[in-house]
Amino acid sequence: MDNRxxxxxxxxxxxxxxxxxxxxxxxxxxxxxRLDVQNANVLTPPAGARWVLRGVTSHGRYTTRAxxxxxxxxxxxxxxxxxxxxxxxxxxKNAAWWALTQDERRELFAAGAVHTRAARDYLPAIARRxxxxxxxxxxxxxxxxxxxxxxxxxxxxDLLGVLRGxxxxxxVEREVDIRLVRDAVxxxx
Amino acid sequence: MDNRxxxxxxxxxxxxxxxxxxxxxxxxxxxxxRLDVQNANVLTPPAGARWVLRGVTSHGRYTTRAxxxxxxxxxxxxxxxxxxxxxxxxxxKNAAWWALTQDERRELFAAGAVHTRAARDYLPAIARRxxxxxxxxxxxxxxxxxxxxxxxxxxxxDLLGVLRGxxxxxxVEREVDIRLVRDAVxxxx
Numbered sequence: 001m002d003n004r005x006x007x008x009x010x011x012x013x014x015x016x017x018x019x020x021x022x023x024x025x026x027x028x029x030x031x032x033x034r035l036d037v038q039n040a041n042v043l044t045p046p047a048g049a050r051w052v053l054r055g056v057t058s059h060g061r062y063t064t065r066a067x068x069x070x071x072x073x074x075x076x077x078x079x080x081x082x083x084x085x086x087x088x089x090x091x092x093k094n095a096a097w098w099a100l101t102q103d104e105r106r107e108l109f110a111a112g113a114v115h116t117r118a119a120r121d122y123l124p125a126i127a128r129r130x131x132x133x134x135x136x137x138x139x140x141x142x143x144x145x146x147x148x149x150x151x152x153x154x155x156x157x158d159l160l161g162v163l164r165g166x167x168x169x170x171x172v173e174r175e176v177d178i179r180l181v182r183d184a185v186x187x188x189x
Numbered sequence: 190m191d192n193r194x195x196x197x198x199x200x201x202x203x204x205x206x207x208x209x210x211x212x213x214x215x216x217x218x219x220x221x222x223r224l225d226v227q228n229a230n231v232l233t234p235p236a237g238a239r240w241v242l243r244g245v246t247s248h249g250r251y252t253t254r255a256x257x258x259x260x261x262x263x264x265x266x267x268x269x270x271x272x273x274x275x276x277x278x279x280x281x282k283n284a285a286w287w288a289l290t291q292d293e294r295r296e297l298f299a300a301g302a303v304h305t306r307a308a309r310d311y312l313p314a315i316a317r318r319x320x321x322x323x324x325x326x327x328x329x330x331x332x333x334x335x336x337x338x339x340x341x342x343x344x345x346x347d348l349l350g351v352l353r354g355x356x357x358x359x360x361v362e363r364e365v366d367i368r369l370v371r372d373a374v375x376x377x378x
Contacts, residue, residue, distance in 0.1 A: 004326070
């Protein structure tokens with residue numbers, strides 16, 4: 001397959017410098033000085049790594065065609081030169097969530113359609129990529145990676161607040177909030 | 190996690206003897222004399238292995254609560270002493286399938302509700318377990334394992350015929366059909 005694996009390596013190297021790490025629910029993680037993101041399935045932690053979190057990008061599990069079309073229209077790509085702030089939010093949902101059937105899980109998302117409205121309101125400023133870890137046997141079910149410009153940091157905090165207030169988030173039993181910055185990439189002139 | 194990995198090892202050992210292997214769509218697989226099924230993530234093929242196919246059991250992706258309740262009521266467990274016949278059906282779906290959104294894929298399943306009706310009609314005789322391989326980077330997206338008694342072999346062929354006639358099956362670009370038998374396990378007396 002085209003490589004859908006991504007590994008987040010907390011250690012001494014990488015373009016992203018860790019500025020904060022908060023254990024929101026459940027056990028946290030050691031705060032590493034830097035973070036490297038590799039488009040690979042890194043099974044052996046490199047020297048200096050405090051931890052490696054792995055996940056795969058995959059097809060949408062809940063999004064409808066109408067919602068997907070909205071998202072695709074507003075979602076910026078990763079790697080924008082001005083997006084020098086990033087957040088990695090690893091979460092794990094509890095057994096009650098995974099015992100729900102598809103219609104029950106979808107109903108929780110649809111209640112208020114908060115995700116889609118939040119995405120429409122905030123996504124023009126905030127790029128994101130979702131990675132699935134649960135079926136790999138990883139400690140976190142999901143790793144979401146966000147990138148935004150320093151001026152949009154407040155909007156990002158608002159978005160997280162909306163997500164954490166959803167019905168769905170009541171099933172989150174472990175959550176870590178990792179904030180990072182990198183040097184600006186100069187635009188080509 | 191509790192180990193949801195399962196590895197199907199085609200080789201010289203294992204309780205299941207291969208009686209037929211058919212490439213239904215796309216490339217087939219070498220027919221091994223025997224098959225071993227391990228509840229483990231076997232990354233290194235053991236000596237004599239022709240191939241190792243891996244997958245994880247996971248939560249239902251499409252089944253509603255109502256459908257799940259019907260399935261749970263009729264579905265027999267794996268490992269019944271009389272179920273000395275088995276089939277392993279690895280399939281891969283094409284890119285068009287994976288580009289569909291959740292509601293579009295679900296619509297294809299719901300059209301006729303063939304899966305649930307087929308399950309209700311055939312599942313009392315046929316045990317089955319679905320394994321997901323796509324997000325592991327495996328060559329097959331799904332591995333379905335079936336067990337049934339010799340007297341239910343015709344019912345199993347009927348079930349497969351129903352599944353292969355569904356709208357959803359038009360997205361299958363690779364399918365291998367492997368049939369196996371084992372010695373009867375004597376019931377404890």
